[in-house]
Amino acid sequence: MLQTVSEWLWWERLWLPANVSWSDLEDGEGRVYAKTSQLHAALPCALCLLLVRYLFERYLATPLANVWGIRDSVRLTAEPNPLLENYFRCRARAPSQVDVRSLCKKTSWSERRVQVWFKRRRNQERPGLRKRFCEASWRCVFYTFAFVYGVLALYDKPWLYNLREVWAGFPRQSMLPSQYFYYLLEMGFYLSLLLSLTFDVKRKDFKEQVIHHIATLTLLSFSWISNYIRIGTLVMAAHDCADILLEGAKVLNYAKWHRTANAMFVVFTVLFMLTRLVIFPFWLIHCSWVYPMEEFAPFFGYYFFNVMLLVLQMLHLYWAVLISRMAYKCIFSKLEGDERSDEEEDDSDSPRERDNKLSHKNGTGARDRANGH
Template identity: 50%
Template sequence: MLYELNEWFWQERLWFPEGLGWADLEDRDGRVYAKPRDLWVALPIALVFLIIRQIFERVVATPLASLLGVKETVRLKAQHNPTLESYYCNHTKNPTQTSITSLCKQTGYSERQVQRWFRRRRNQDRPSLLKKFREASWRFTFYLLAFIAGLAALIDVSTATLTLTPALLPPLTILPSQYWYYMIELSFYSSLLVSVASDVKRKDFKEQIVHHVATILLISFSWCFSYIRVGTLIMLLHDSSDYLLESAKMFNYAGWRNACNYIFIVFAAIFIFTRLVIFPFWIIYCTWVYPVTIYEPFFGYYFFNGLLMTLQCLHIFWAILIIRIAMRFLTNNEKVDDDRSDKDETDESEEEEEDETEDKKDMKKNGPVQNGHAVHNNNHSKTE
């Protein structure tokens, strides 16, 4: 059954236009073509990327964070309370006033004590600045090196690759630079898909998953069917702006406001030009419009362009967020903040400090306090 499924999946009429087939991708006369089995190389390289990342974040990113002045906030831990912990995990991290009143009756805590417990508990789950800086510095390093490697790979290819004429045909021989560029890009996005569960989660978490899956499918598909010329340009186009975004994040976490703002504006300009102009009106035009003048559409044609349109929808989604951030900065000179950041990422340590200040005032008025209340008025000090 598996053999029959494999034969059906790889049948020529699904993936090739009329007149072409697997025989056209066989090595001959010194010409070497991409083969589906080559993609297995990406799996061990992806594992190597995960290991290198751990080493990089500890040996390079952490000292760099210290050098740039990335400071960690000391967060107070919430004392263990089964009732509050159960409510936090099973219901909500931000209880309503009615829920707080109910929890006060169940635990014997005052309202301020319950509010403070939830505040401290939320802070425990929030990613630290150092964690976010490490992730951004790792992605910045890869995207920058990948962009340089992509430019170097283009030096080896013919003018036909640059013009995308024709976009998908005929297949070109694979050069060593293209082979490694493909394998490294595929391995990196595979490693991102594995690590996304432990990385800092933002509002566009689902969109990121869709992006990684679509990118992996695009890279794999374009390799299997020798759409190398268009695949190389798509990867280079994406890497051209991503390293700027990650560098802006790094400066933002370090508190370098001006550097962050101006790098972000440059990133926004390049992103909009490459993703909303070049990508749809050049790349997609050459894969969607031009090919049908040469051959009849087939399943692989629709599948490939469907993935490209998925990426384009994500580009539009992110472009709206980017323009919104850029407009705030240009019109009001506000700090550049990532609209993708979830409210759960916002540190409430300042509110903790305000609570501590209130405690000191209460101590002056009523004597020693515990958890924000004078001892002689606190009937629950033992439970605290």
């Protein structure tokens, strides 16, 4: 049964054009082809990147945050209440108005007090400013390194300047060492992002981020096995260049260099729109959709690869809307943070409400009378 599954999975018509077999992609005559087994190195690479990230955030990003005076805001702690805590963990982080009234009856608290409790409890679950700074710093450094490496790997290649060269002689195209390490670096990074999703700052587009990472890994894996390596390297380089400015703008914004951060974000917006909404669909997807038809008849892999590119393009359109809103705030108002971030909520109370809370039998005492946000 396993042999049958393996034969079906590696059926040549799924991965390769007609009249091309796996035997045609065996090393020889000075040519070295990509192999499926080489993808196994992506997991060790991802684990190494997680270790490098930990060391970077602890020994470089954190001291830099101290130098720039980046501190987490003081948060008011939610009062101990087993009933509300059980509701928060087992049912919902944000109760409906009907549930708030029900909880008021069970706790003998006012609606305002219950609502403030949930705001404070949600804030306790949110990452602090220093964590956001360290995460953005790591991504900025990685994207910079990956983009520079991609430029060095591509600048002298003819398919960078003439996209028809992407398919010249396909799929009998020898793999270059620079291509292998570029793929390994990118696959390890996106796999590390998947492994760290539960620990990273959770944003409003969490589901879209998961879809993006899975689609990216699927595209990279498929393009490697099918020898779509040339177009794959171009797609990676087009994505990395704009992300450098995005993460850099976040870093500067957390450091309170707001004018510089806003200017960088505006430049990022222009570059994002150019690379993701112009170059990616009208150059790279066009190259992958139209030019192969001149070299070989369509096959399953051809359709699969292009559908995955379209999935990425739909995500680009979604993010373009969020980025446009943020760019508007940069230009016409003040950008306070990432539009995608799950921001802290203002839970400030009136003096009377604070006095009532302090006098309640479940109150936490004068030690919680610290200033809020």
